[in-house]
Amino acid sequence: MNLNTVNGQTLEVSEVAFGREFNEALIHQVVLSFLSNGKQGTKAQKTRADVRGGGKKPWKQKGSGRARAGTRSSPIWRSGGVTFAAKPHVSEQKVNRKMYRAAMASILSELVRQERLVVVDSISIEEPKTKQFKAWLAANSLEGKVFVVQEEITENVYLGARNLVNVALSDVLALDPVTLVNADKVVVEVAALRKIEEMFS
Template sequence: MELAINNSSTKLSVSDEVFGRDFSEDLVHQVVVAYRNAGRAGTKAQKTRSEVNGTTKKSKKQKGGGARHGALTAPIFVGGGVTFAAKPRSFAQKVNRKMYRAAMSAILSELNRQGRLMVVETFDLTETKTSGMVAKLKEFDLGKRPLIVTEDASEHLYLSARNLPYVEIRDVQGLDPVALVGADTVLITTDAVKKIEEWLA
């Protein structure tokens, strides 16, 4: 298949496996959830009634004092333990390489079908200026949450977009499914397309 290059009469020939794949919602959902879970710390910890610092001596006599109870470390008391206390754990989910690559291809293919994938020859800045990035973005209709993907994103691009909310700059190596799914439009250079093809094909 071929991808149209913005402001150019030429077209870029690409692999159907990467940019023409059928969309699998279940696969994409699984990979996105697994990717986000991999970033969770999983360090939350609470104490049970047996771990709380306090005596387990019976707090008052059995009869004559209202409700009967024993230790004040019970969950019903302030300062007591927590029922079903959270413990540190890993949220990681196994996703093999074949599934991950298939999901990335499915997302890119769906973006292309929806007209949210824009290919350009080059996208770079000669100096680090936010105003320069704003002017550059105005040349394209990218929506509120654009994702710019280049083969090897320069420092000028990263720093110029740093103060712009919702504008993301990624190189091919740093591309992930969450960034692709969350973008209104993905602007990608021809060199980046070729590198992605080598990676996913």
């Protein structure tokens, strides 16, 4: 199959990487796995058993006129434990390499079908300035959430784009399914495209 660059050049690319059928279930599984594996899993709170104190009964069961109480660590007391306390846990979801590659190829293919994949020869920014990078985006009619993929991120592009909230940068090896799915436009340099084709074919 063929892809056209912004400059009108026609590139022949692998149909396995850029012409695959859309597999929503597989993409969903891979995206969930990516998000789950990104969690730190160290959130922790104290239950009534973990908080300090609470050993002695605060007052006798009957006769005081107050509500009965067995421990100061009860969740309904101030400085008591948390009722359903969070505990550290690993939420890792494994996806094998074949499934991951198939999902990434499916995402890339859908980007091509929806004309959200923009191929450029190279991103030429003379100086590391946000103004210049914004001008480059405007010149190529790139609006909304823009995901820029280079074979290796150049210093001028990194420094020019880092203050822009709607622009994300990545090299080929750090591609992730979530950013690809969320982007309105994915800008890929030709050198990066060839590397992606090699990875997911």
